Amino acid sequence: MKFGVVVFPGTWSDRDCGHVVTHVVGADLVYLWHRDRDLRGADCVILPGGFSYGDYLRPGAIARFSPVMEAVAEHAARGGLVWGICNGFQVLCEAGLLPGALIRNACLEFRCEWVHLRCERADTPFTRCLQPGQVVRVPIAHEEGNYVADPDTLDELERHGQVVLRYCDAEGRVTDAANPNGSARGIAGIRNADGNVLGMMPHPERCAEADLGGTDGLLMFRSLVEAATPVGRRHG
């Protein structure tokens, strides 16, 4: 599995993602500059967190028009894996690769804290190392993570099992108190209808080593590495 980590001007989580890819899970890595039109063999493209183009106009609005995003859209259309984290999720929504939008947190604050997430779908390439209903602890750091979509779109996401992660309490209950930003139906992460594009606000790359306070994020990186491994070669 070769990961391509996209770097826009203003991206800040690219090295964190790259560190986990190379030093923690030991996969291949290539950094992709926003002007690149070639994904250089990346199997899974990561759009990391940050403030691409200063979040001017709206988060993700300008990044969406980068040359690299044309290649990312083509990769996604071919069934290639695309993983948007935080600002990357905002970019995917602006680009129309995922439905809905992310608006200002209901509390109007930048929230930087640990949250609990409930895994709603463990049958995706991004979550296959998790169990359905498993509660994981992952940090968030955003001001515009309030997921909105019209009711029909939300119903469609639910009906097709596209909600992959929801904010919850430590026991897995989805409540208003456990929702850090006001997201509709506690949505923290969704995938597209084909299942190869995932966007999420929390930061799994920041909790992939015990020294950083948690390792639950590693489960998602491992899931992707395993997704690329033929069944016969998979361990345990």
Added chain:
Amino acid sequence: MIARVVVVPKPVVNDPQGVTVRQGLRALGFSEVEDVRVGRYVEVRLGGASAEEAGTRVDEMCRRLLANQVIEDYRFELET
């Protein structure tokens, strides 16, 4: 020619900024305030187009970049 573009959250989209500003105005004694929507104002200076062409172009600018129609409505006026 100048296009004056106003982008506001759709009525159905919750606007946390608007709610907070409404509360602030009420706290200041403006009890008649019923609702506030906080949006964005964009001024675009255009060269060499007729008003009709400019209108078509600005509308396209709004749809493709200046507004996100999932969450926002827009309107604009042209000043020659």
